[in-house]
Amino acid sequence: MAARPANPRLAHDIIEAAASLVEERGPEGITMRLVADRIGYSPTTIYLYFKNKEHLLDETVNRAYDWFAEHLERAQTGASAPERLRQGAHAYLDWGLQNPGMYRLMFEWGYLGDISEEAIFARRASWRRTRNVIERGVEEGAFRSGLDSATAADTMWVGIHGLTSLALSGRMFGNPGVADPAVVHGRSHQLADALADSWEAAWRP
Numbered sequence: 001m002a003a004r005p006a007n008p009r010l011a012h013d014i015i016e017a018a019a020s021l022v023e024e025r026g027p028e029g030i031t032m033r034l035v036a037d038r039i040g041y042s043p044t045t046i047y048l049y050f051k052n053k054e055h056l057l058d059e060t061v062n063r064a065y066d067w068f069a070e071h072l073e074r075a076q077t078g079a080s081a082p083e084r085l086r087q088g089a090h091a092y093l094d095w096g097l098q099n100p101g102m103y104r105l106m107f108e109w110g111y112l113g114d115i116s117e118e119a120i121f122a123r124r125a126s127w128r129r130t131r132n133v134i135e136r137g138v139e140e141g142a143f144r145s146g147l148d149s150a151t152a153a154d155t156m157w158v159g160i161h162g163l164t165s166l167a168l169s170g171r172m173f174g175n176p177g178v179a180d181p182a183v184v185h186g187r188s189h190q191l192a193d194a195l196a197d198s199w200e201a202a203w204r205p
Contacts, residue, residue, distance in 0.1 A: 011049045013039050018060045023101035027057055027109055061109060062119050064102045069125040071095045076129075081137025086196040088130060089160045093192050096164035097185060103168065107161070130156055134203075143203040152203060159195045163188060 017038035021030050032053055036043045050056035075091030076084040096103040131153040137143040143152075166172045167188040173180075 015060050015063050018056055022105050027105050061106055064106050065123045072126050081133050081142045082200045084133045089192045089196050092160045093164050100168050127153055144205045163191055
């Protein structure tokens with residue numbers, strides 16, 4: 001099958017195939033041939049769009065950050081800033097638990113190549129959203145005046161990212177590979193609530 005490098009739909013399909021294979025095999029298990037087989041094209045076609053596996057996975061990471069940001073946006077519907085931050089914490093955790101391969105690719109994949117400023121900006125979307133919610137909370141009087149929103153957003157990210165990473169590792173609630181997924185899910189969300197309680201208490205006027 002012939003393919004044209006100007007076909008954005010095919011580029012999208014290649015990234016979707018790579019994402020599904022990452023979930024199944026992890027980034028180390030991906031090859032250009034496997035991606036090509038998944039969409040019914042030859043490996044040569046994949047190279048028309050992505051110069052190598054590292055380039056393809058970097059672009060897959062960029063798309064994963066888009067999916068992640070869209071998931072958080074849909075989840076944060078609360079009327080107050082504290083509600084939105086709590087919803088964001090749970091949505092963050094859920095996305096990681098539901099997409100463990102992509103989550104690891106986003107935060108553990110070492111190759112960054114020639115990452116553009118635009119890509120770096122896009123990867124910070126969820127952090128900027130959190131900072132904006134915190135600033136709105138200051139304006140609404142839910143959080144104390146003069147709060148450093150950037151540091152507060154960093155604190156939130158460190159807490160929920162650490163929780164999600166540990167939950168995925170299997171080391172928090174049992175031996176790796178042995179912990180009951182239902183227990184991991186339930187206990188992780190209890191801890192996400194505890195984190196949200198701590199953040200709100202620390203920033204309350």
